[in-house]
Amino acid sequence: DTGVSQDPRHKITKRGQNVTFRCDPISEHNRLYWYRQTLGQGPEFLTYFQNEAQLEKSRLLSDRFSAERPKGSFSTLEIQRTEQGDSAMYLCASSSWQSNQPQHFGDGTRLSIL
Amino acid sequence: DAKTTQPTSMDCAEGRAANLPCNHSTISGNEYVYWYRQIHSQGPQYIIHGLKNNETNEMASLIITEDRKSSTLILPHATLRDTAVYYCIVRVEQDDKIIFGKGTRLHILP
Numbered sequence: 355d356t357g358v359s360q361d362p363r364h365k366i367t368k369r370g371q372n373v374t375f376r377c378d379p380i381s382e383h384n385r386l387y388w389y390r391q392t393l394g395q396g397p398e399f400l401t402y403f404q405n406e407a408q409l410e411k412s413r414l415l416s417d418r419f420s421a422e423r424p425k426g427s428f429s430t431l432e433i434q435r436t437e438q439g440d441s442a443m444y445l446c447a448s449s450s451w452q453s454n455q456p457q458h459f460g461d462g463t464r465l466s467i468l
Numbered sequence: 469d470a471k472t473t474q475p476t477s478m479d480c481a482e483g484r485a486a487n488l489p490c491n492h493s494t495i496s497g498n499e500y501v502y503w504y505r506q507i508h509s510q511g512p513q514y515i516i517h518g519l520k521n522n523e524t525n526e527m528a529s530l531i532i533t534e535d536r537k538s539s540t541l542i543l544p545h546a547t548l549r550d551t552a553v554y555y556c557i558v559r560v561e562q563d564d565k566i567i568f569g570k571g572t573r574l575h576i577l578p
Contacts, residue, residue: 358511385564396555396568397512410564445511454500457566459511 356380358460360368360414360446366466367436375463379448386429387457388421390414396447403429404451433465441467469497472556477573483532486543488572490556493537497539499560501532503541505552512555515541 359378379386384405389397401411404429405426412426415421418437423429433440443464447457473491480486494499502517516530518539523530530541543550550571555571 387565389566394570396570397566399565399567402564412565448509454517456502456514456517458514459510461509 358446358448358458360460360463362463363461364464364466366468367467369436369438371436372432372434372466373436374430375447375465377429377446377460379428380383380458383448383458384426384451385449387449388431388453389430389445389447389459391443391445391462392441397443400408403420404436404458407439429467436465436467438462438467441465471499471558471567472569474554474556474569474572476570477516477575479575479577480543480546481577486546486550486574486576488541488543488554488556488574489538490541491538492556492558495536495558496560499558501509501530501536501539502557502559502566503528503530504555504557504566504568506555507549507552512568515554534559546574546576548576548578550574 361376371432388400391397399412399419401407402414403423406423418434421431443462447455447459449455476498500517500519504512506512515527518530532539553571553573
């Protein structure tokens with residue numbers, strides 16, 4: 355399977371704990387995106403990387419959230435001191451550098467905060 | 469905010485063509501129309517995109533009006549597996565993030 359891979363698919367944790375998600379993009383894609391989706395809503399943009407550089411962050415990305423893409427390949431999204439409102443599906447997408455190329459999404463990590 | 473307006477839900481009989489409308493009356497000359505769909509518990513799946521010409525691929529056809537203020541996604545022979553939420557998005561070529569609206573929930577009826 356050469357699609358976008360996310361791990362884990364599901365994460366249940368207690369409020370206040372830290373969690374980390376991983377995204378492996380399509381291998382030749384140098385752009386990587388994180389989105390968050392809550393029930394009944396469309397995905398919302400969080401942040402975007404081109405290679406290892408984080409180029410844009412949404413105001414939704416509070417200081418408890420941090421994303422990295424250290425070698426320009428896989429990326430991690432960490433949430434510190436989780437809150438009830440962090441419960442959502444976290445989606446990763448990737449695209450090639452060429453203009454006007456569609457983003458291809460993984461199947462997400464569903465986070466549930468107890 | 470999303471720049472598109474879509475019906476909240478639609479039904480279509482299995483085997484018939486599903487025609488999903490989208491209004492984007494404020495679209496700019498350099499904005500493309502993209503369609504994605506999301507099947508339950510999966511990530512959004514890219515379907516098709518276009519600028520001003522009609523487009524067709526193995527999944528669907530995209531018909532864009534001449535004034536570009538609206539478009540229609542056509543699934544020519546809908547199957548039960550086409551039941552999903554369909555998102556119509558406008559996006560400039562240089563804009564890296566996608567702004568999703570709430571989409572259209574399409575139900576394919578057996």
